[in-house]
Amino acid sequence: MILAVIVLGMTAYAQMVMRPYHNGSVWNIAFIRMKPGMETAYLNYLTTDWKRAQEAAKQEGIILSYKVLSTESHGGNDWNVLLMTEYKDLATMEANETKADTLTQRVIGPDEKQRQGYRDRSEIREVVGDRLAREVILEPRKQ
Known part of the structure; x- marks a missing residue:
């Protein structure tokens, strides 16, 4: 009996707790450092192959x-470009991995061409890191 009262009380409390936010989309964020003097070359790549792949996706x-x-970067090893790709949610991103790989093969080319492009880009930029981030949608505060 006491356990039932505790469970009912916890359920009622849980229903009263209102989170002032909800989860939004998921972002894959790449932190890039363009090498000195290579800004135009890297931005040309982004305008062509990268944008074409993003638009197709x-x-x-x-x-x-x-x-x-x-x-602006704040030191020799700091990033100066963010590449941000937004997905509906983590489950959708993971469920579409094979579809995305097939699309990249079609838009950019086979694996060897993709690897060569990555090697070529390493001359003009460095990938400092990447992160997955979830957008947090803040709700209006209720009085």
Whole structure:
């Protein structure tokens, strides 16, 4: 009997607790450092192959959106470009991995061509790191 009262009390309390937010989309964020004097070369790559692949993924419903943000770096090993790709959620991102690989093969080319492109880009930029981030949608505060 006491256990039932405790469980009912916990259930009632859980229903009263309102989170002032909800989860939004998931972002894959790449931190890039363009090498000195290579800004135009790297931005040319982003404008061509990278954008073409992002647009194709968007048309196929694999991603929601993408962004490129630039900033000044604060040291020799700091990033100065963010490449951001937005997915509906983590489950959708993971479920579409095979579809995304097939799309990349079609848009960019076979694995060897992709590897060569990666080697070529290593001359003009360095990938400092990457992160997955979940957007947090803040709800209006209720009085």
